Amino acid sequence: MYATERHERIARAIARDGRVSVAELSREFGVTAETIRRDLDQLEQQGRLRRVHGGAVGAGSTTLAETSLLERLPQRSDEKDRIAKAAVRFVPGSFRGSLLLDAGSTTSRLADLLATWQPAASDATIDVSTNSLHIASTLHGSPHLRLRILGGAVRGITGAAVGPATVRQLSELRPDIAFIGTNGVSVEFGLSTPDEAEAAAKAAMVRAARRVIVLADSTKLQSEALVRFADLADIDTLITDTSPQADLAAALAAADVEVVLA
Incomplete structure (x- = not known):
């Protein structure tokens, strides 16, 4: 050749x-x-x-590269839909508890599914907190969800509330499951995102939750953004659409992270 x-x-x-x-x-x-x-x-x-x-x-991929939520929503839609469908299985009709949804395009796909969530008992509800304006708009009015919107300074590019007020509110919560988005998952650097304020909010979510489930399509695997917000050992489950590369798979296994392929 x-x-x-x-x-x-x-x-x-x-x-x-x-x-x-x-x-x-x-x-x-x-x-x-x-x-x-x-x-x-x-x-x-x-x-x-x-x-x-x-x-x-x-060539355009750098540690500071970041596109808007509206640009990302239609990208890799099939993969994100599969990941969201795998994620919603962690919230069966019998689930009774609280959820925390991070801002992001893949978590937004999950919110689309949660908007029509049906409990096993018709009068049951679950509590959902989010720092995402887009997700809050999607979930508002869902009959079986009690919605909590976290306040803070809103980043225009992601529609996420961030800053000290957001982190403080998260420190007072203990959700059963947090669904977290990320810009990168790597062996050496863990989970990362380009913006420092958004990283602080994500880190607070990881600390707050009893169980942390990361939603990341395969383009995020072995990628690194500027600011680390969690180590691999800080998360419980990674849902992605392609098997991680051998070195990343080994690191996830060593950190006792469950990998779910959608």
Whole structure:
């Protein structure tokens, strides 16, 4: 295979998956790791990707990269729908307790399902807290949900309430399950997000909940954003759409994190 053909296939893989690894490309193309590294270097010089430890990500992917909620909602919709359907199984009709929903596009898909949640007993309700304006709007009026909106300064890009007031309110809650979104899940850095204030709110959610379930599509796996808000050992379950890479899978297992494939 010519180098130009490898380059095009690498570029397509990044566009599709968000990330490539040197080891996987070396096996796929039957060339040495050093050859793949040269390929990635050339593609980076052309502005088509960005080198990271062990591989490469899209050229626009940086630790501060963040798109708006409205932009993210329609992206990878099939994967997010599957993740949301797997997540709602943790809230069966027999569930009696409290939930905490983090702001995000995948948690918003879960909120769509919770809006029509039906209890086993017709007069039963569950308590749902969120710092997301979008999720609060989705859940408002649902007959079997008691909705609590966390206050704070609202970030326009995500529609999430953040800041000291939000963190203080979270410190006074002990929800049974927190469903958390993330921009990155990695072996070395744990869970991360680009914004410091949003990271503080997420960290407070993780501390508050009895059980922490992270919803992350496969583009978030082995990615890192600027600010860490939790270690792998701080979470109980990861719901994603593709099996994590071997090193991440091993780290999750060592941290006793249940991985659910949607």
